[in-house]
Amino acid sequence: MMRPRILLIEDDASTSSALSKVLTGEGYLVTTADRGDDGLAMATRETFDLVITDLRLPGLGGLELVKQLHIAKPKLPIVLMTAHGTTETAIEATKQGAYEYLMKPFEADELLDLVAAAVDAGRLMSEPVELGEARSGQSALVGSSRAMQAIYKELGRVAATPVTVLIRGETGTGKELIARAIYQHSDRADKPFIAVNCAAIPETLLESELFGHERGAFTGAQARRVGRFEQAEGGTLFLDEIGDLNPNTQAKLLRVLQERCIQRLGDSTNVPVDVRVIAATHRDLESAIKEKEFREDLFYRLSVVTISLPPLRERAEDIPDLVRFFIRRYARELSVELPAVQAEAIAFLQRQTWPGNVRELENAVRQALLLAKPLAIGLDHVQQAVDKARRPEKISQQPHSAYIADLLASAERGEINNVYARMIADLEPDLFKQAIQMAHGNQAKAARWLGVTRLKMREKLTELGLHPRNSNAPDETSEEIN
Numbered sequence: 192m193m194r195p196r197i198l199l200i201e202d203d204a205s206t207s208s209a210l211s212k213v214l215t216g217e218g219y220l221v222t223t224a225d226r227g228d229d230g231l232a233m234a235t236r237e238t239f240d241l242v243i244t245d246l247r248l249p250g251l252g253g254l255e256l257v258k259q260l261h262i263a264k265p266k267l268p269i270v271l272m273t274a275h276g277t278t279e280t281a282i283e284a285t286k287q288g289a290y291e292y293l294m295k296p297f298e299a300d301e302l303l304d305l306v307a308a309a310v311d312a313g314r315l316m317s318e319p320v321e322l323g324e325a326r327s328g329q330s331a332l333v334g335s336s337r338a339m340q341a342i343y344k345e346l347g348r349v350a351a352t353p354v355t356v357l358i359r360g361e362t363g364t365g366k367e368l369i370a371r372a373i374y375q376h377s378d379r380a381d382k383p384f385i386a387v388n389c390a391a392i393p394e395t396l397l398e399s400e401l402f403g404h405e406r407g408a409f410t411g412a413q414a415r416r417v418g419r420f421e422q423a424e425g426g427t428l429f430l431d432e433i434g435d436l437n438p439n440t441q442a443k444l445l446r447v448l449q450e451r452c453i454q455r456l457g458d459s460t461n462v463p464v465d466v467r468v469i470a471a472t473h474r475d476l477e478s479a480i481k482e483k484e485f486r487e488d489l490f491y492r493l494s495v496v497t498i499s500l501p502p503l504r505e506r507a508e509d510i511p512d513l514v515r516f517f518i519r520r521y522a523r524e525l526s527v528e529l530p531a532v533q534a535e536a537i538a539f540l541q542r543q544t545w546p547g548n549v550r551e552l553e554n555a556v557r558q559a560l561l562l563a564k565p566l567a568i569g570l571d572h573v574q575q576a577v578d579k580a581r582r583p584e585k586i587s588q589q590p591h592s593a594y595i596a597d598l599l600a601s602a603e604r605g606e607i608n609n610v611y612a613r614m615i616a617d618l619e620p621d622l623f624k625q626a627i628q629m630a631h632g633n634q635a636k637a638a639r640w641l642g643v644t645r646l647k648m649r650e651k652l653t654e655l656g657l658h659p660r661n662s663n664a665p666d667e668t669s670e671e672i673n
């Protein structure tokens with residue numbers, strides 16, 4: 192992935208350089224401006240992934256900047272920094288299109304978590320999803336099987352109308368890609384697309400995330416907050432993992448869908464919202480309804496239109512195209528030459544059952560590419576890659592010394608010559624999984640434990656299908672920036 196570009200607009204030279212240092216250290220490319228008018232001009236002229244701006248600025252204030260920039264580039268995420276006592280203005284800014292605000296003083300971790308989430312949110316909006324085959328872009332729904340063609344047709348049909356859509360399918364079948372494609376082909380494509388992962392946010396915070404809250408609505412609600420529904424005004428809200436909503440929130444969501452109004456927590460005023468909802472789940476909602484875990488009336492509201500993505504094993508004819516697509520993607524990313532793929536290798540991949548669907552295939556192809564370089568990808572490579580993905584389970588069933596002895600014995604027999612890399616690759620998934628669990632989803636904390644950057648953390652979580660989006664819990668203090 193390319194390093195994200197950030198424009199930092201801050202007139203105080205020492206704050207600006209401290210922030211630049213933190214951001215650069217995390218791998219971002221930072222450009223600075225020290226006046227609001229200059230910043231606005233730069234942001235409009237050049238391409239950035241994120242703008243971070245101070246509120247009080249010479250030339251043009253932060254709030255006005257947010258307003259104008261959001262109109263000029265509605266998909267560019269903006270984070271507003273504000274000093275104590277100006278929260279009302281900051282809240283106003285989130286209604287005007289700012290992604291989020293940060294109250295000074297804040298900690299480096301807080302900033303970095305927010306920046307990572309905002310950059311992600313921006314990419315979801317602006318990176319086009321190509322349909323059928325990939326010509327140029329990064330994101331594509333690849334596959335020309337009948338099943339996928341039916342999906343593209345359905346997608347074209349529902350995109351144009353603002354109906355609620357429910358996307359169903361096993362894990363890794365491309366639900367998120369479909370949601371983005373619907374948005375991009377809709378008449379709301381120039382308005383925001385905001386994704387909320389209902390499973391990744393602690394229950395107690397989810398309602399406030401969705402609907403916002405008034406100051407003092409609950410312990411810790413120090414300032415008002417504008418919810419994602421209000422932020423998505425005129426646009427599209429993607430509610431991912433909707434099957435994981437608790438009954439209380441289900442009831443509130445149902446009301447919003449029926450009445451097209453939200454109520455902020457701690458306030459009974461009805462605020463009208465014009466938001467198109469797209470929901471997704473891998474869960475069997477019919478069983479959940481039977482078990483009284485999911486409301487039937489909400490199910491009917493959500494599934495005005497349902498798009499069901501077929502598991503990969505039911506469209507094995509798409510595997511050759513998918514393999515070539517992923518090889519191109521990762522060869523570019525790893526800067527290696529495009530290798531050829533042998534027919535037996537493809538045939539082997541087509542025979543697998545792929546419980547993790549396209550995501551699992553993608554990971555296997557990446558692995559095979561690493562094993563094969565700089566040769567053609569053969570049967571051996573893909574067998575090893577698929578085997579590798581299932582090996583971590585085996586590791587946990589035997590002592591590490593036995594596992595290491597196994598690896599070394601294969602090397603001695605001349606079967607492998609990369610024991611070190613394989614050991615790391617085998618253990619990595621567990622390391623990241625356990626760390627994020629122990630840190631209760633707090634990526635900053637987990638990254639710190641492992642001594643990796645947050646970008647790396649997010650990359651790994653995405654690769655493992657662990658939903659890094661919105662999973663930032665509040666953290667204890669680290670370095671403070673004023």
Ligand SMILES: Nc1ncnc2c1ncn2[C@@H]1O[C@H](COP(=O)(O)OP(=O)(O)OP(=O)(O)O)[C@@H](O)[C@H]1O
Pocket residue numbers: 331332333334360361362363364365366367368369472473513516549550553656
């Ligand atoms: N048809 C497809 N063509 C190309 N890539 C795909 C396709 N379907 C899925 N992918 C890729 O597979 C990975 C998983 O896709 P996505 O996140 O959309 O799945 P999901 O159904 O939302 O999974 P989960 O239930 O785990 O959230 C992503 O990297 C995505 O780019």
Ligand SMILES: [Mg+2]
Pocket residue numbers: 366367431
């Ligand atoms: Mg998903």
